[in-house]
Amino acid sequence: MSYGYTGNILHIDLSSKKHWIEHPPETFYRTYWGGRALALYYMLKEMKPHTDPLSPDNLLIFAPSVLTGTPAPAMPRYTVCAKSPLTGAQGEAEAGGWWGPELKKASFDAIVIKGSSKTPVYLWIKDGKIEIKDATHLWGKDTGETQKIIREELADDKIRIAQIGPAGENLVRFANIVNELKHFNGRNGLGAVMGSKKLKAIAVRGTKAIDLYDKEKVSQITKEITKRVIDNPLSRDLRELGTPAIVRGFYEAGCLPSYNWTTGYFKEGETLTAETYNKTILKKTVGCYACPIRCKRVAEVNEPDIKVDPSYGGPEYETITSLGSICGISDLKYIAKANELCNKYTMDTISAGIVIAFAMQCYEEGLLTKEDTEGIELTFGNKEALLILIEKIAHRQGLGDLLSQGSCLAAQKIGKGAEKFIHQVKGQEIPMHDPRLKTGVGLQYALSDYGADHMKAPHDPFFKDQDSIGIKEMKGLGILEPVSPTDIGEKKVALFKLLDIYWTVFDILGVCHFGYVPRSVGTMEELLEIIKSTTGWKTTWFELMKLGERSINMARIFNYREGFTSKDDTLPEVFYHNFKGGPLDGQGAINKKDFEKAIKLRYELMGWNADTGIPTPAKLIELGLDWLIDEVKS
Amino acid sequence: MKISIKLEGYLKYKYASNILELNYSKPVTIRQVLEDTKISSADVFFIKVGDLMVKEDYLLTKSAEIKLFPIIGGG
Numbered sequence: 117m118s119y120g121y122t123g124n125i126l127h128i129d130l131s132s133k134k135h136w137i138e139h140p141p142e143t144f145y146r147t148y149w150g151g152r153a154l155a156l157y158y159m160l161k162e163m164k165p166h167t168d169p170l171s172p173d174n175l176l177i178f179a180p181s182v183l184t185g186t187p188a189p190a191m192p193r194y195t196v197c198a199k200s201p202l203t204g205a206q207g208e209a210e211a212g213g214w215w216g217p218e219l220k221k222a223s224f225d226a227i228v229i230k231g232s233s234k235t236p237v238y239l240w241i242k243d244g245k246i247e248i249k250d251a252t253h254l255w256g257k258d259t260g261e262t263q264k265i266i267r268e269e270l271a272d273d274k275i276r277i278a279q280i281g282p283a284g285e286n287l288v289r290f291a292n293i294v295n296e297l298k299h300f301n302g303r304n305g306l307g308a309v310m311g312s313k314k315l316k317a318i319a320v321r322g323t324k325a326i327d328l329y330d331k332e333k334v335s336q337i338t339k340e341i342t343k344r345v346i347d348n349p350l351s352r353d354l355r356e357l358g359t360p361a362i363v364r365g366f367y368e369a370g371c372l373p374s375y376n377w378t379t380g381y382f383k384e385g386e387t388l389t390a391e392t393y394n395k396t397i398l399k400k401t402v403g404c405y406a407c408p409i410r411c412k413r414v415a416e417v418n419e420p421d422i423k424v425d426p427s428y429g430g431p432e433y434e435t436i437t438s439l440g441s442i443c444g445i446s447d448l449k450y451i452a453k454a455n456e457l458c459n460k461y462t463m464d465t466i467s468a469g470i471v472i473a474f475a476m477q478c479y480e481e482g483l484l485t486k487e488d489t490e491g492i493e494l495t496f497g498n499k500e501a502l503l504i505l506i507e508k509i510a511h512r513q514g515l516g517d518l519l520s521q522g523s524c525l526a527a528q529k530i531g532k533g534a535e536k537f538i539h540q541v542k543g544q545e546i547p548m549h550d551p552r553l554k555t556g557v558g559l560q561y562a563l564s565d566y567g568a569d570h571m572k573a574p575h576d577p578f579f580k581d582q583d584s585i586g587i588k589e590m591k592g593l594g595i596l597e598p599v600s601p602t603d604i605g606e607k608k609v610a611l612f613k614l615l616d617i618y619w620t621v622f623d624i625l626g627v628c629h630f631g632y633v634p635r636s637v638g639t640m641e642e643l644l645e646i647i648k649s650t651t652g653w654k655t656t657w658f659e660l661m662k663l664g665e666r667s668i669n670m671a672r673i674f675n676y677r678e679g680f681t682s683k684d685d686t687l688p689e690v691f692y693h694n695f696k697g698g699p700l701d702g703q704g705a706i707n708k709k710d711f712e713k714a715i716k717l718r719y720e721l722m723g724w725n726a727d728t729g730i731p732t733p734a735k736l737i738e739l740g741l742d743w744l745i746d747e748v749k750s
Numbered sequence: 751m752k753i754s755i756k757l758e759g760y761l762k763y764k765y766a767s768n769i770l771e772l773n774y775s776k777p778v779t780i781r782q783v784l785e786d787t788k789i790s791s792a793d794v795f796f797i798k799v800g801d802l803m804v805k806e807d808y809l810l811t812k813s814a815e816i817k818l819f820p821i822i823g824g825g
Contacts, residue, residue, distance in 0.1 A: 364758055365796055365820065570824045575822065583790050583791075
């Protein structure tokens with residue numbers, strides 16, 4: 117008997133409209149567990165190098181994990197993987213919400229989709245049964261309309277739906293996938309892959325609870341963590357102020373990304389703080405499956421000139437900044453509206469905001485003219501222009517068509533030196549945490565297999581002091597000594613090797629970063645006990661860390677096959693220069709040589725070639741990836 | 751001199767107050783102020799005195815308001 121997983125992996129070929137169910141052995145689950153590790157197994161085995169990401173040959177994989185669906189706190193997440201149309205690298209994004217647990221209850225551990233349909237379709241999965249249904253009537257509809265129609269036509273309002281809006285249909289390279297209208301597989305353009313397959317949605321309904329090895333133990337730990345969540349200051353902060361709490365510190369310090377990264381000083385920052393948010397646009401907070409934290413914001417605006425529909429959630433920190441200060445915009449109501457539009461159309465708000473900020477800078481510098489913008493005065497701070505451009509990008513009209521390709525391709529097409537205004541790693545736009553104050557985050561931006569991402573490892577401040585939660589609670593990983601957030605020496609590199617692997621384990625298992633140390637109250641011991649009690653496997657953190665490392669190496673090989681090299685493990689030039697303006701004026705530059713040295717050391721610590729960053733055969737053998745050695749040799 | 755400390759973010763939950771006030775008769779470092787108020791430096795990411803970003807070894811020589819900002823993670 118299996119615990120935690122169903123033993124069923126659903127394969128679907130949308131070209132032939134055929135499906136089949138694979139029943140892998142326990143050793144497969146024990147090797148890959150779920151999420152990105154499981155997805156990368158299929159991507160490396162079944163996808164040829166240099167596959168066009170928007171062709172039928174790309175795989176699109178939805179993967180919860182062996183833990184998903186347990187009632188333990190903060191484990192609702194699932195992964196979507198494909199080759200990314202934004203980066204050309206391994207593409208990956210995790211989402212919370214309810215869809216992942218529902219898929220497990222519907223008897224599947226993952227869905228591997230290949231091919232593409234000639235006409236729009238959606239999948240309907242109910243308790244082990246699969247139907248490919250016509251979606252012609254849904255094509256072109258936004259996510260709210262689509263969810264309503266599917267629930268009505270299947271006559272069940274408890275159906276959970278992962279879907280794309282018009283941006284995914286129109287192959288916007290940073291289109292994303294949403295479930296329950298407000299939980300996103302946000303980055304890497306995976307919604308465009310779904311659109312290229314003419315797959316509008318996957319509707320799931322499951323009624324079979326996951327079999328747990330020790331239900332009582334899971335229940336006991338759940339109660340203990342939940343009780344602590346109520347009083348813990350970090351969890352309370354997430355619940356009461358949410359991620360927008362980050363705005364105040366960054367704004368007052370002068371490191372809030374602003375005006376397309378030209379400064380960290382945004383003098384209207386007070387208007388973007390969590391306190392302003394709570395007073396002006398917050399309707400309520402909501403949570404994901406089995407999560408007591410309830411960190412997610414829901415915004416509502418109901419004024420004569422602007423209305424924001426709360427069905428689509430509300431802007432989180434990343435969105436407030438990327439659709440706000442990075443575009444020079446300080447009106448939270450317009451930012452909430454821009455967020456609603458991105459969510460309705462399924463576009464990543466980070467990439468959308470940055471590509472618009474890039475266009476604003478190009479306009480201000482004379483690289484784009486009013487002729488290019490069809491008469492829009494595309495200056496920083498123009499909040500009406502923000503909303504117009506989001507519409508144009510989602511529907512690929514006018515300048516929006518150019519920007520829908522992401523900032524890298526857009527800059528290439530504009531030419532005239534526009535490349536100096538883009539800020540990306542491996543083609544993915546930089547998130548809203550400035551690595552000049554958190555160098556470990558910078559290392560993760562540079563080394564991330566799927567382009568710059570702020571959730572690749574816990575952030576530096578959690579390890580700054582002997583009393584820091586990361587040092588007190590994570591000694592079991594060998595993390596014993598604090599390191600300054602701005603240090604970029606050997607100890608920082610070694611620390612972030614471990615932290616990268618640690619949060620990669622979270623991503624594989626679908627564990628929310630906000631539920632466990634160092635970001636919150638669940639301990640490493642409790643997390644391990646939940647895993648053991650769910651699966652019945654006598655596992656250890658040693659095995660889990662090897663699992664994380666295994667997937668990092670698989671992604672590295674995938675990208676190597678696609679032509680990525682050590683030259684792609686870099687930071688945007690702006691971070692090698694001091695802050696301009698505000699309290700940090702003239703400070704903060706990361707020393708480029710030190711950073712490059714740190715990257716090389718990280719390669720060595722990972723067991724990769726110190727110059728090329730390619731995994732060595734010995735490392736692949738250690739991780740049970742000997743089947744990939746030929747890829748390295750070739 | 752009067753030193754007032756304004757706590758931001760989760761610090762106000764953890765230390766059960768928004769503003770703390772202390773009096774000193776001679777110059778004092780922020781590190782000492784944190785010790786006197788039993789605020790763990792592990793919780794503090796940024797320190798601001800007026801418009802200045804400062805570190806814990808900053809010497810306060812006259813009455814001032816110190817703003818303490820908590821550690822900031824991803825999200």
